[in-house]
Amino acid sequence: MSEDDSTSLVTENSNVGGNIVQIGIVRGDVSLATDSPTTVVPRQLPADVALFTGRVDDMGRLEGFLQDIAGADTSALVISAIAGTAGVGKTALALHWAHRVRKEFPDGDLYINLRGYDPEPPVTSEEALSHFLRALGTPASDIPPSVAEKSALYRSLLASRKILVVLDNASSEDQVRPLLPGNAGCVVVVTSRNALAGLVSRDGARRITLDLLSTAEAVTLLREVLRVVHEDADDTILAELAALCSHLPLALRIAGEIVAFRPQRPIAALVAELADVRERLRVLSSPEDKTVAVRAVFSWSYKTLSDETALLFRRLGLHVTPDFGGPVAAALAGISVPDAQTGLEELARAHLVEEPTPGRFRFHDLLRAYATEMAHADDSAEDTTDAVKRMLAFYRNGAEEAAATTPHQPHEPPKLAPDAAALISFTDAREAQSWCESERANLIAALQLAKSLTDEAAWRIPVALRGFFGNTLPRNEFLEVAEGALVVAGALADSHAHAWSHQILADVYHGYREFKKAAHLYDQAALRWQALDDLRGHAMSTYCCGVAAWNMGNLRVAEEQWQTALQLWQSVEDASGVAIAHHALAYYYWLQEKPDQALEHHEAAEALAAAHVRYDDFLPQRLPRSVVGDTDERISYLLESLKTHQQSKNRLAEAWALWDLANADTFKATPYLEKAVEIFADLDGDMHRKAQKMLDDRRCGIRRSDDTTVLPVQAAVSRPPETSAHDLTPPAPSADGGLRFLLVAGPCAFSLLLWVLDFRVAAGLGLLVTALILWALIRRHR
DSSP, X not given: OOTXXXXXXXXXXXXXXXXXXEOOOOOOOOOOOOSSOOOOOOBOOOOOOTTOOOOHHHHHHXXXXXXXXXXXXXXXXXXXXXXXXXXXXXXXXXHHHHHHHGGGOTTOEEEEEOOSSSSSOOOOXXXXXXXXXXXXXXXXXXXXXXXXXXXXXXXXXHXXXXXXXXXXXXXXXXXXXXXXXXXXXXXXXXXXXXXXXXXXXXXXXXXXXXXXXXXXXHHHHHHHHTTTTOTTOOHHHHHHXXXXXXXXXXXXHHHHHHHHHSTTSOHHHHHHHHTSHHHHHHHSOOSSOGGGOHXXXXXXXXXXXXXXXXXXXXXXXTSSSSEEEHHHHHHHHTSOHHHHHHHHHHHHHTTSSEEEETTEEEOOHHHHHHHHHHHHHHXXXXXXXXXXXXXXXXXXXXXXXXXXXXXXXXXXXXXXXOOGGGOOOOSSHHHHHHHHHHTHHHHHHHHHHHHHHTOTHHHHHHHHTHHHHHHHSOHHHXXXXXXXXXXXXXXXXXXXXXXXXXXXHHHHHHHTTOHHHHHHHHHHHHHHHHHHTOHHHHHHHHHXXXXXXXXXXXXXXHHHHHHXXXXXXXXXXXXXXXXXXXXXXXXXXXXXXXXXXXHHHHHXXXXXXXXXXXXXXXXXXXXXXXXXXXXXXXXXXXXXXXXXXXXXXXXXXXXXXXXXXXXXXXGGHHXXXXXXXXXXXXXXXXXXXXXXXXXXXXXXXXOOTTTTOOOOOOTTOOOOTTSOSSXXXXXXXXXXXXXXXXXXXXXXXXXXXXXXXXXXXXXXXXXXXXXHHHHHHHHHHO
């Protein structure tokens, strides 16, 4: 390398998790040599960090950069920037690595805390240069006045020397650039909470962004801190303590010191205290040293934000979970989505939020607690309440817009006009489905908050997304959502909300085949619709009540309910409802061996399907004789049903179709049961246990007598994720086992009697009839 070549390794402090390293070429003026003494060997590194643990990969990357420098024949300056959130251990990593490589720099090491994020004012570049020049042996009288002259002299003094320079806690690129050496023999380490993007784009820096510690690393750090007082601490309780500290090294050290200071106090006591998120920041503070209090460390980053971004940061603390997107951030702050996106990018650069995937942001728990604390401290109660209402309106509006992309709803409540900041729309059902899936946890958390605030979102969101929740939520969670909607509807004294909440709760019970409860709730909903003179709602609940009756074997009651529903839908000219009712009645009359009436209703349903394509998913292409006919036809029909539900991502209906197939096709039952067990495990604990028991029995060669439980035929309805959770198609009635027994045993017993009475020919004919009946039953079963 030439004497003018300069290489430096720089490490930044910032607020992101993970490691960033930057390499680039820095070209600057080289000053003329001076007469200043150059024999001084400064050794300014602070002491190495005690009990340093983890960061193996990060240390390896830094070691790799140093090796790259040693083997490079270039004049390029190598810059490495260590970034990360407050308290993540940027300085600790930089100093620990610097001490490990210190021997590689025989001409000394320079260190300065630039106080970019500190209660004291930041150190200016001019002040830092004066500090370094004095450390390098330059008399105060020889230090030039301007920053440019100081920087040129600084580069000249380092031009022929190998010196390690650590610039800790930098605030900006402008603060750092005058302090960069000009030769390849030097290495500079810069830490910053700011991403220092300019060093990446302009100076070609490589960035290492420090993430929070892993659970294993966090437990190891705690164990090191507690080694003397709690040497045998259980890993489980330490992992729980680490989680409450968000795996943040600063918080972990403070928590460890709290336990070590009071060794007689069990670790579980501190865990219980930290479990209250409102007290967490207070507990994780050091009364003796405010510079290491978690709250104080966060405040130094917060104070550097613009007013608009600080407001956004506070409002994000009011969000229902630590994970959020740009549109809901805009709703919380009452600003446009582009403005919210700009603010989120500033927060990400300051490492006050992370962006794990494009467009999705998150807090770690301690930063979220700090944001919430600042919201209640700096904003009025009215402002925070309005922000929360806009957030709930955003999720309510999103749910209703998602439901609107799927035109398969027999009846929907009118949408409310949301605040302009809470608007959201979707281009198609696929985009809406994707939004529902990404926001599922937020939707559930929003429902819980809405219930506590008696906000109408608590019933409107479940109504809009009843199909989606039925396909994705475990039974107990879906039941809790529906019951919460009913509670809020009662508190609001809203008759429409009450009717809808009864309908949704009935849908939940019906979806999990608790038909008696469902029928009662459908009946209650129908009475409320009738009182409101809402004919569409009355028709919907009446029809569903008929389906529940059918599932309980009350076929005549089902027919009466469907006739009533048909008349109600006809009175309001609801083509979809009329088609659904005709379809159900066609089933009923077909099974009652009334083909003329069955055909009449079937043709009416088919005609509506042709005229109203949007309702095709409610109608079969043909009457499924297989529900009461040949087993092969039934299996074929169920396979069609399975394919339909898989295509529409209706997981609950898919599981039931697999269960039906396992009961219908005994030779291929095992793979059907295996898949059904997998789906029921997510959605229905009772059915999961039942399917698992049946699967285990089959694997052991046992065929249970009750495996032939007849379930609703799902194939006739292809319900998208947003449609009603109840099955709009009635099932086939169960073949009665007792009747089968009588069909065989009766003729057999009569033939034996004839034989005893010596009527041999008649007895022989009777036995032949018995054999034919038995053969027919066996063939049908197969």
